Amino acid sequence: MTLPNGVLSVCELAQHVPVRSARFLLGIAGPPGAGKSTLAQRLCAKLGEAGRAAVVAPMDGYHLRNEVLRARNALARKGEPDTFDAAGFVADLRLLRETPVGTPVPWPLFDRAIDEPTDGGVVVRDEHIVIVEGNYLLLTDAEAPGWAEVRGLLDECWYLDAPRPVLTERLVHRHTVGGRTPDEASEKVAGSDLRNADLIAASRNRADYVLTAEGPSFRVN
Ligand SMILES: Nc1ncnc2c1ncn2[C@@H]1O[C@H](COP(=O)(O)OP(=O)(O)OP(=O)(O)O)[C@@H](O)[C@H]1O
Numbered sequence: 001m002t003l004p005n006g007v008l009s010v011c012e013l014a015q016h017v018p019v020r021s022a023r024f025l026l027g028i029a030g031p032p033g034a035g036k037s038t039l040a041q042r043l044c045a046k047l048g049e050a051g052r053a054a055v056v057a058p059m060d061g062y063h064l065r066n067e068v069l070r071a072r073n074a075l076a077r078k079g080e081p082d083t084f085d086a087a088g089f090v091a092d093l094r095l096l097r098e099t100p101v102g103t104p105v106p107w108p109l110f111d112r113a114i115d116e117p118t119d120g121g122v123v124v125r126d127e128h129i130v131i132v133e134g135n136y137l138l139l140t141d142a143e144a145p146g147w148a149e150v151r152g153l154l155d156e157c158w159y160l161d162a163p164r165p166v167l168t169e170r171l172v173h174r175h176t177v178g179g180r181t182p183d184e185a186s187e188k189v190a191g192s193d194l195r196n197a198d199l200i201a202a203s204r205n206r207a208d209y210v211l212t213a214e215g216p217s218f219r220v221n
């Protein structure tokens, strides 16, 4: 799709998502706390209002379970690329591409309240537009093994960016709401989230467009 440079509302972004007979997979990559899940849901809602069935398929559902991470001594690093089932994510993206519209494809979700993927998730079936959102959609295998195939399975991929102080504030807030003390939250953000953000930032130039929030709208570059 061709997005004009400038500031676009979510409604205008939705209008640029192409109409195709085959399924269209739009990726939204970006660092933790950038607002990917929020934008994906808003875009999905706008497409729905316009009579275009869309669904959000988050990468988050491919978090490895806590018992698996514990067994690998990786629980403290949860959120890093190798704490996800990248192979399962790639396989399910391929399945989404290969399955005709109308045939159900189950997709896992992540439940932040219990900090685990959910068994049920969502079922993609009649939707022509799938918004795939997550941190690691644009990585090369040199950056983290297992992720490089993702980009080729998406029709297009945006990168949602946000200034580092904004990310920091949002992530500290999230971790304190999740039960950490302010010190523990700051430590998690500095030691883990922002390191992941740096890795992700290296993939920014592989995006078709870079978006940054401006009020309720988005600047497109
Ligand atoms: N455009 C925006 N303006 C202000 N706040 C926002 C905006 N987008 C998201 N937020 C807020 O920022 C926080 C993080 O948003 P969100 O969960 O969508 O980020 P994310 O990129 O999906 O993060 P993660 O990678 O960790 O899943 C939320 O509290 C959300 O309400």
Ligand SMILES: [Mg+2]
Pocket (backbone or CB within 6 Å): 036, 037, 038, 060
């Ligand atoms: Mg999210």
